């Protein structure tokens with residue numbers, strides 16, 4: 355109970371923190387909705403009774419004016435409040451989306467690909483789209499006020515019916531039983547409804563993620579090429595059909611259940627209405643009721659029943675929303691252990707940092723196989739290091755651990771003799787400029803892509819672009835650094851080639867000007883001249899920085915001081931190019947000769963490629 359109290363208190367506090375005005379507008383708008391129907395009920399009865407009593411035109415006109423005037427006043431206030439509440443709700447929606455985006459970027463990187471986290475996030479998003487949200491607390495509060503007022507007003511208008519002599523004791527009991535029955539049916543149908551929805555979301559969330567991925571495949575331009583050229587249309591449509599079938603089957607089950615619930619509560623409502631009519635007709639036949647009061651009692655009893663049902667339903671839905679809110683807060687409470695360190699990274703003018711991997715092993719989350727095994731090495735500071743090895747040997751994983759996208763499963767990584775987990779995360783990551791193989795540019799301006807932010811130091815951005823080999827292309831950009839890349843946000847954006855994108859990514863790394871420069875296959879998409887230029891300028895580009903360079907083009911490793919050779923997750927050799935070549939049976943010599951023969955005609959003739 356305490357847990358539920360704490361949860362709800364926190365959610366309401368969160369809502370008030372997000373938008374207090376919305377909360378109040380929703381509350382008072384519900385109040386006007388509750389009051390509005392009683393104005394005509396009350397005054398219509400007065401008018402009918404005045405008419406039957408032969409009252410004068412003045413009295414009747416006064417009643418009519420009061421009916422219309424009060425209804426208009428309450429209606430106008432309600433409309434204004436509702437308008438503010440609707441605007442507030444739309445703004446809250448945006449704010450919640452914004453919070454989701456912020457949270458997604460604050461999650462530990464390892465959790466981005468974690469299935470459990472993805473399912474939790476997807477479920478929250480699905481439920482949010484169907485109406486559950488933090489602002490449901492305001493709707494609930496509004497609902498409680500509305501139905502409480504509705505019930506109170508209906509009780510006031512109905513109370514006189516319980517005067518002695520109007521209804522028999524049995525009739526009074528039957529009326530009370532009807533009210534209790536309405537509440538019970540509403541609670542039961544509401545609970546069933548909540549369970550049906552919960553089962554639906556739990557069963558569909560997985561398919562929904564797959565469906566979204568599939569939609570992305572079918573509509574994005576890079577997969578579009580493969581789909582067309584490899585005739586993958588049928589296979590993708592089949593998958594889409596499978597996901598849709600499951601989704602529709604579950605939706606059908608839920609909707610059938612909901613329809614049955616609706617039918618049951620309608621049946622009970624109509625049966626009760628019929629009972630109310632019978633009771634009142636009996637009372638009227640006994641002669642104790644005026645014509646006006648019959649109309650008033652019928653309407654107010656109906657509103658009383660609707661109020662009881664609405665109150666029970668609101669309480670029930672608020673319980674389902676509470677379950678949603680628990681998931682929501684659980685997601686937003688996921689801690690980021692990466693942020694635990696608080697040590698400041700020593701600022702060194704000479705950029706002389708020392709990194710050591712000490713018996714590091716690593717498994718990706720939720721996998722059995724080790725991607726790295728007992729890796730121990732020290733950087734020779736300020737030097738150029740090449741990392742080579744066959745596909746899947748652990749090179750990129752090594753870099754990801756180095757810049758702390760993941761923490762080692764075993765062993766430790768030290769910066770200047772201190773475990774990197776002890777450092778402030780942002781400060782530690784500021785030490786690295788990395789261009790990953792699967793780097794990503796964004797549909798922002800060229801300048802923003804280079805500076806990775808809103809503030810663009812234009813002169814420095816241009817220097818970095820020229821150093822990365824994009825100088826000539828920059829001159830042809832229609833708006834220079836302000837040219838928008840891609841067409842996602844701007845129909846006039848410039849679509850750049852893969853090699854040009856890689857150069858911009860290199861320029862971004864140079865602009866960051868961090869002490870460690872890490873390039874993972876930096877020239878894979880470059881033409882031979884650009885590739886040559888990157889190698890030629892590599893020393894100048896990296897300056898006094900510690901540079902790590904992953905490449906499958908072994909000729910490019912020659913200019914590095916030290917080469918690390920990875921095989922099956924371990925460093926099997928390290929040393930300078932010439933020394934490594936001397937180890938005839940070593941992995942490096944094997945990789946080198948396998949590649950060299952494609953460039954050497956004499957080797958090709960001796961050992962033709964089959």
Ligand SMILES: Nc1ncnc2c1ncn2[C@@H]1O[C@H](COP(=O)(O)OP(=O)(O)OP(=O)(O)O)[C@@H](O)[C@H]1O
Nearest residue numbers: 467718721725743744745746747748749750751752
């Ligand atoms: N996100 C991940 N989740 C699970 N396993 C992964 C993940 N990324 C890589 N692996 C696995 O870790 C191993 C090492 O991958 P890594 O990307 O480090 O290799 P690599 O040497 O950089 O390969 P390549 O030369 O092809 O780029 C591979 O077996 C790969 O399947």
